[in-house]
Structures are given as structure tokens and as C-alpha cells.
Amino acid sequence: MKSSIPAATVARLPVYLRCLGDLFVSQGTCSSEELAAIAGVNSAQVRKDLSFLGSPGVRGVGYNVLDLSRELRVALGLTKGYSVAIIGIGNLGRALSNYKGFGDWGFEVAALFDADPDKVGTAVGEFSVESMDDLEQIVKERNVSIGIVTVPADAAQYVADRLVETGIRSILNFAPIVLQVSDNVSVRRVDLSTELPILTFLLQQSVE
Amino acid sequence: MKSSIPAATVARLPVYLRCLGDLFVSQGTCSSEELAAIAGVNSAQVRKDLSFLGSPGVRGVGYNVLDLSRELRVALGLTKGYSVAIIGIGNLGRALSNYKGFGDWGFEVAALFDADPDKVGTAVGEFSVESMDDLEQIVKERNVSIGIVTVPADAAQYVADRLVETGIRSILNFAPIVLQVSDNVSVRRVDLSTELPILTFLLQQSVE
């Protein structure tokens, strides 16, 4: 099935959801203008984006904060309790393992993996690091839907291939490399190293 | 001065630069087709993007890998040795402090800050954590150009305001909040918590 919600809109929906949570909850309602201000976008953008969810607003009044939050969670699939696995327990993998935000959004961390035998069996937060040898088995047993890749660049493609082979269709990639996957697999790249050069480009521009 | 390079292109240039580094260096030349394959984009896109740098290619041959790398570094401002400061030494801030990639791209980590008195003075990698009280002074002394914000969401806006007051015009924000800044300040947001919901949305779509 083809999504009828534009990609650019999908990328903003989680931002709206978080902004709603930040609003004082006793405030039952919220206008597109208010939401736009917090989310840092145009108010017409907010209205158009939200209109793809059906029509959750009331003219002359605004959007009901709780209703809209629920609709956003359903639309984004956050009510389904998807499980994630983190592969690569270096500095970043460890930081993510301790990240408390997963639960708030309905995600469960189901497993941590590392290739280093010295790390396997050690505790990280409330979890224990497992061996890459058991990747396939554990991913299937625990019904992992999303792989978070935090291995070094030169191992990332190999890890991604193994994840895809076990049936995973969603990857969040922190390794500084563009993963090559078949087009039934979704990859989001979070790439620190490309962000700083964008800022320095803009810095230069403002001076010249 | 207004940039003549489109924003979408600027965001891809660092990716190209890294891909060139990954190419076997003895390979003196590289076609738009090859680069496009590694970077995961269309080859016409590559040619159009690179044409904004002048015309660094040779028809019938391709692009000289070293020349193009140098041109990209200059265009992105990576030859200017900008300094960064990391504010907020939690799990993520610590992971970034140990990140080796900064130097490769010409960045220098000039200071680490935290508001917690217990952390001030402790060593993280080769650095020592400094007090937020000294933020203004140290940022000016060490000529910091970019602030990397890794504090909790509820402190992020306050920290950003202080950075801007000291004259910083570029912020890389890891806090899950949209920072409100005047429009002479550039902010790039790296937001883990919005990435997972985008993946689950796509997961759902492929099933329905």
C-alpha cells in the first residue's frame, strides 16, 4: 500500500506530538498558530499536515490536545509496541542504551549486541550485551522490528545485510556511511559528521 | 551575502566528501555515476550539485578525486579550523567528546561544559570539564564558533540563549526541542526521538 501522507509531513508529525506533550496539559485546546510557534514552522503548514490525519480540529476553536496526541500516536504506529535492538556497544551505543526516551514513545529495547567477546555478557544499564553470533535467533525470538546500527563505518554494511537477512525492514543508522539496501527496507541516517560542515558552510556565507 | 548554493545541495556536499575519502585513493578519477552509487543518489543530482562549485569535472573522464575533495573542503569552510564546545556532559556529551571524527574534518574541540559541580574538573578523554559559570569567558578566549548542545530538553533553550549572547552563530542541537533563535543564528537539530516514529510509520504502511 502506498502512503497518502507526504514524506515531509511524516517527518514533522513526531515533532508536533512532542510539542503537544510539552504544552501545559490543563490547556485542553491549542491553535495551529500556537503549535506552529513551538514547532518552528508556518501555521498553514501545521494545518495542512494535520489535515492528512482526517480533520481533528474544530473551526473557531483549535485542536484538542489529548485527542490530537492520540491520533498522532496511532498514525505513527506508536501504539503497536515495536521492539528495537542496538548493534554496536561503543560510546554511542552505550549512550543510546541508557536513553530513557524510548519508553515514552512506546518502544522497547529488546537486545544489545556487540562483536567484541570482551563486551559480551557485560551489563549496560538494565541489559546484558549479547553475541553477534546469536543475532538471528534473538531477533526472531524477541520479535525485533527495528535495528539501531552504532558500529564503526567499516562494519555497518555487513551488519545491515545480516539484519535484513533476518527479516528486519527498518534501520536507524548512526554509522557515517550510506547503507545500500533493497527498496523494501527503510533506512534513516543520523549523521553527526555531516552536520558540522553544513554549519560551517553557513558560517562562511554570513561573513562573506 | 546570499548563498548561491541551494540548501539541499549543501546538505549533500559533506556526504560526497566522505564518499571520496572512502574511494581507493590510487583511483585518481571518479565518475558521477560511481559517486552517485556510493552516496545513494541520482547521478544527475551529483553533477548538478558539483556544478555549483564551478566546473571541477572533465568531460569524458570524470572528477579528479583529490582536487574535488579539496574543493569541497574549501567550499564547506573546513579549512578554517573552526572550534566547537560541547555543553552538557551526560551519556551523549561524553560519547561526542570521545568522537575521533572531529579532527578528520578540521574541527577542534575547544571546551566541555556542564552545570553539575560534581562533574566540573573531571576528565573526559583528553579534556577537563569546565563550569557553566565560565562559559562566556572561555568561549571568547578560545574563539569557539559552534556550540554543541547535549543538555536535557528543559535546559536547552536557556543554554542556547547564553551561547547566542556570547556571540555564537551556529548551534548543533541534540536536545529534543525546537530552539527559538533569531534568524542570524543557524541551528541544526539531530533528534533521535523523532527518527524512530518515522520508521514505525513506514513499517505500518508496508503492512496495510
Added chain:
DNA sequence: CGTTGTGAAGGTCTTCACAGCC
């Protein structure tokens, strides 16, 4: 001959402006 550089076409995304509705 092979590959770049680029006008033109075709999409997608954003913003405006106002009709529609509570």
C-alpha cells in the same frame, strides 16, 4: 567515445488567501 554540464520538464513542498464552519 564517454562523461560532464545544463535547459527544460516534472515533482514535491510551502505559503498564501479565503471560503467554510463552529
Added chain:
DNA sequence: GGCTGTGAAGACCTTCACAACG
């Protein structure tokens, strides 16, 4: 009256297709 929902306009971005050229 006030705010949403949305057609239409406009800006931006991507892709095609081929002329230009080493």
C-alpha cells in the same frame, strides 16, 4: 469572531535528455 481546511500560486528540488567537449 475566530480558527480550521483547502484550492491555487509559487518556490524549490529532482530527474531527464541531450548538446558540448576533452
